[in-house]
Amino acid sequence: MKKLKKVLLVLAGLILLAIIGIAIFLNGLKPDYSGKKTLPGLDSAVKVLYDTYGIPHIYADNEEDALKALGYVHAQDRLWQMELLRRVAKGRLSEVFGKDLLKTDKFFLSLGIDDNSTATVASMDLNSKTAILSQAYLDGINEFIEKGPTPLEFYLTGLDKEPFSLEDIHNAVGYMAFSFAMAHKTDPLLTSMRDKLGEEYMRDLAIDSDTSTVWIKNYKGFNMDSLASNIMVSVTTALEKLPIPQFEGSNSWVIAPQKTKNGKVIFANDPHIGFAQPSVWYEAHISTPTYEKYGYHLAGVPFPLLGHDRNLAYGLTMFENDDIDFYYEETHPSDSTKYKTGDGWKEYGYVTKTIKVKGEDDVPFTYRKTHHGPVLNHIADQISGDRPVSMSWIYTKPKNEVMDALYGLSHAANLEEFKNALPKIHAPGLNVMYGDAKGNVGWWATAKLYQMPDSLSTKYILDGTSGKEEPLRYLDFSENPSAENPPWNYVYSANNQPDSIAGMLYPGYYLPENRARRIVQLLDAKDDWDKEAVSEMILDVTSTVNTQLVTELIKLFDVSLLTQEQLVLVDSLENWNGEYTLTSTSPTLFHRCEYYMVKNTMEDELGTEMFNQFLATHIFKRQIAWGAKMESGKWWDNVHTKDVVETRKDIVMKSFADAWESLVSDFGPDPSEWTWDKVHTLEHQHPIGQVESLRSYFNVGPFPVEGTREVINNLSFPYDSTGFYKVSSGPSTRRIVDFSDIENSISILPTGQSGNPLSKHYKDQAEMYVKGEFRKMMMNRQEIEEKAESVLTFTKE
Numbered sequence: 082m083k084k085l086k087k088v089l090l091v092l093a094g095l096i097l098l099a100i101i102g103i104a105i106f107l108n109g110l111k112p113d114y115s116g117k118k119t120l121p122g123l124d125s126a127v128k129v130l131y132d133t134y135g136i137p138h139i140y141a142d143n144e145e146d147a148l149k150a151l152g153y154v155h156a157q158d159r160l161w162q163m164e165l166l167r168r169v170a171k172g173r174l175s176e177v178f179g180k181d182l183l184k185t186d187k188f189f190l191s192l193g194i195d196d197n198s199t200a201t202v203a204s205m206d207l208n209s210k211t212a213i214l215s216q217a218y219l220d221g222i223n224e225f226i227e228k229g230p231t232p233l234e235f236y237l238t239g240l241d242k243e244p245f246s247l248e249d250i251h252n253a254v255g256y257m258a259f260s261f262a263m264a265h266k267t268d269p270l271l272t273s274m275r276d277k278l279g280e281e282y283m284r285d286l287a288i289d290s291d292t293s294t295v296w297i298k299n300y301k302g303f304n305m306d307s308l309a310s311n312i313m314v315s316v317t318t319a320l321e322k323l324p325i326p327q328f329e330g331s332n333s334w335v336i337a338p339q340k341t342k343n344g345k346v347i348f349a350n351d352p353h354i355g356f357a358q359p360s361v362w363y364e365a366h367i368s369t370p371t372y373e374k375y376g377y378h379l380a381g382v383p384f385p386l387l388g389h390d391r392n393l394a395y396g397l398t399m400f401e402n403d404d405i406d407f408y409y410e411e412t413h414p415s416d417s418t419k420y421k422t423g424d425g426w427k428e429y430g431y432v433t434k435t436i437k438v439k440g441e442d443d444v445p446f447t448y449r450k451t452h453h454g455p456v457l458n459h460i461a462d463q464i465s466g467d468r469p470v471s472m473s474w475i476y477t478k479p480k481n482e483v484m485d486a487l488y489g490l491s492h493a494a495n496l497e498e499f500k501n502a503l504p505k506i507h508a509p510g511l512n513v514m515y516g517d518a519k520g521n522v523g524w525w526a527t528a529k530l531y532q533m534p535d536s537l538s539t540k541y542i543l544d545g546t547s548g549k550e551e552p553l554r555y556l557d558f559s560e561n562p563s564a565e566n567p568p569w570n571y572v573y574s575a576n577n578q579p580d581s582i583a584g585m586l587y588p589g590y591y592l593p594e595n596r597a598r599r600i601v602q603l604l605d606a607k608d609d610w611d612k613e614a615v616s617e618m619i620l621d622v623t624s625t626v627n628t629q630l631v632t633e634l635i636k637l638f639d640v641s642l643l644t645q646e647q648l649v650l651v652d653s654l655e656n657w658n659g660e661y662t663l664t665s666t667s668p669t670l671f672h673r674c675e676y677y678m679v680k681n682t683m684e685d686e687l688g689t690e691m692f693n694q695f696l697a698t699h700i701f702k703r704q705i706a707w708g709a710k711m712e713s714g715k716w717w718d719n720v721h722t723k724d725v726v727e728t729r730k731d732i733v734m735k736s737f738a739d740a741w742e743s744l745v746s747d748f749g750p751d752p753s754e755w756t757w758d759k760v761h762t763l764e765h766q767h768p769i770g771q772v773e774s775l776r777s778y779f780n781v782g783p784f785p786v787e788g789t790r791e792v793i794n795n796l797s798f799p800y801d802s803t804g805f806y807k808v809s810s811g812p813s814t815r816r817i818v819d820f821s822d823i824e825n826s827i828s829i830l831p832t833g834q835s836g837n838p839l840s841k842h843y844k845d846q847a848e849m850y851v852k853g854e855f856r857k858m859m860m861n862r863q864e865i866e867e868k869a870e871s872v873l874t875f876t877k878e
Contacts, residue, residue, distance in 0.1 A: 111840055112154075120149055124142065125146065127150040132865065135835055135840065139151055147367045147368075151218055157229055169256045173186065179439040194477070195252055196477075215247060222381075239439075274695075285711060297524070300567035330810075332351050332575050334572065335347070343822075348819075375860060386487065393517040394516050395490055395499065395515050395516075396816070397513060406543055408543050410546065413426055420451055423547050433446070453473040453545055488502075500525070503527045577597040612825075620853040627671060674737055676740075680802075764782035814830055818858075
């Protein structure tokens with residue numbers, strides 16, 4: 082017995098030692114927020130003060146030293162995120178996650194982002210401020226890679242750390258540019274729908290923006306076949322596998338002094354991006370004798386895409402312009418190496434790459450190119466048929482000056498300097514929002530826009546053989562939509578249709594008017610805005626469009642067919658104010674009815690697969706309200722009921738019955754239990770959190786959350802048959818800059834500043850975010866020093 086006790090004690094001791102060893106090992110993988118470190122190449126010491134949310138406030142004698150420190154501290158919190166982001170364009174995700182990402186790697190390699198980045202860096206002036214500061218930032222990242230602890234994810238995936246280069250910065254921006262685009266999700270699908278159903282059906286779709294909806298007004302100082310469907314499936318499949326978020330939409334508004342209580346500009350911005358863990362933005366405050374900026378950085382990018390200082394603030398939303406066109410090509414009948422153009426036969430280009438796959442042999446990959454771009458056939462298994470379809474993307478066409486633009490935006494001292502940087506953004510299409518301490522407000526749609534032949538719709542696959550469906554000219558930047566200091570005293574963007582001053586409406590994939598209408602409604606109603614009122618507005622969860630739709634459709638109800646319980650809930654729905662609160666039942670019933678209405682209207686014609694593809698497009702979002710108001714049309718009839726011609730009223734009643742039945746099945750017969758918190762939830766997913774046993778360690782949430790699709794607090798979700806709405810995208814930050822009190826401007830991140838799951842800042846803002854709370858963006862050095870949680874000092878060797 083004594084021997085057994087001794088054995089057990091020894092075993093217990095060994096287990097305890099193992100636990101202690103693991104704890105010591107894991108503790109060594111945490112970011113270092115305090116102490117002293119050497120950083121080669123510094124001119125003088127750099128002090129990094131971390132506030133209570135882990136946000137670095139970097140004080141240096143010059144900007145190059147500050148960027149070195151930024152690179153280091155960014156990497157120690159977000160190296161895993163940086164690693165994944167740079168791998169997308171290079172087609173190197175399969176190397177980490179295995180063969181499941183092979184189609185994704187092939188797709189992104191064919192886009193040519195990596196080749197474009199290589200060419201851009203080769204022609205770069207390495208003595209320019211853009212290059213010098215970018216390299217300083219990279220030096221900081223690479224110093225952490227060489228001497229800092231290895232993040233946990235690298236151990237779990239068996240991945241080796243590798244130095245970062247200038248090409249990696251451009252690849253990160255290139256991924257962002259493609260993520261903003263929508264044509265790849267829409268054009269091939271619409272072509273297939275037209276081929277299958279004919280023009281009469283297409284006329285009843287909201288392919289173009291409704292002329293009666295709210296548009297962003299300009300102001301410049303004056304008045305004024307199966308293959309196609311398979312391509313859609315292929316692209317969607319490739320993007321679904323991405324272990325990093327995609328950019329989706331955004332809100333922003335900037336209120337001029339005439340409409341604020343304190344007579345100073347108030348700036349608001351909440352870019353909508355796919356939720357993931359870590360969240361997209363890394364906040365950092367840099368201060369030198371000649372430069373200061375509180376900025377939001379994309380992983381691996383030295384210059385902030387969102388930022389402010391004491392003089393000005395800027396932010397972004399998606400322009401949603403159409404910058405991708407698809408073309409049918411024609412291969413020579415007797416020479417498969419050539420294709421037809423308006424100028425005769427030309428030779429295909431051939432690009433060969435090798436993809437490394439974890440646990441498998443390397444995969445050679447070759448694709449064809451035309452003067453339009455890559456030929457998508459055979460890039461993924463879903464694309465069948467031999468009729469070539471190529472993709473033309475503006476990002477890979479003109480000279481790439483996007484990094485110079487980001488440097489210019491972040492270093493502008495005034496409105497004119499800021500405007501000078503804007504024409505360098507050729508892609509992605511962005512609404513750039515601006516406000517400053519002098520009282521200026523501005524909005525500019527930035528992109529290299531081009532004019533197509535009259536009456537040609539770029540929403541379908543074009544004819545690449547004739548030369549008659551090519552761009553006629555690039556527009557000068559002065560022709561882009563914009564507004565500077567308009568007489569209505571604010572500018573805004575909600576990804577909706579902009580007006581035009583170039584004799585045309587720019588084609589795009591603009592979102593419906595829902596958020597725009599609400600923003601305009603609220604801004605027009607007040608002339609005494611302050612930070613508190615704007616912070617309430619950015620959290621607004623009211624849809625005026627949805628309540629109007631309810632009013633329209635309830636008129637069609639045959640009340641004699643409804644039970645007493647149903648009549649009570651319909652009456653509640655009719656009196657609904659459009660708010661999406663957690664305890665409300667009207668939103669749950671509305672969205673179930675909405676899904677079934679679209680399903681019962683369109684799935685019979687499209688089929689299940691094409692219908693589900695349609696649900697993923699912006700056109701679907703525009704179709705909901707626009708289509709439901711159509712009193713007649715071919716879509717209402719169910720093609721499977723040969724002896725009956727259904728009407729809008731029939732579809733409305735059937736959809737209500739289907740929704741009611743599904744809610745009873747999910748939550749029981751008591752409608753008071755059908756609350757929004759049970760169906761609308763947010764979970765921030767880490768790629769490794771997909772392994773169920775690791776989910777609780779890496780993922781953050783889930784949380785019940787207020788809001789919905791296309792309200793100002795836009796917490797969006799995909800529609801499917803489940804009736805449960807797992808939020809997939811929303812505000813990647815909510816940020817409000819008040820120039821009457823710049824040092825008390827406020828912000829929030831969805832989870833936390835750090836991407837290291839061992840850091841206490843991994844998820845310390847998550848519950849605040851869900852509750853609609855904010856924290857200060859600190860800029861006062863004395864306050865920062867007094868409240869700093871820790872100090873990290875970098876010194877010369």
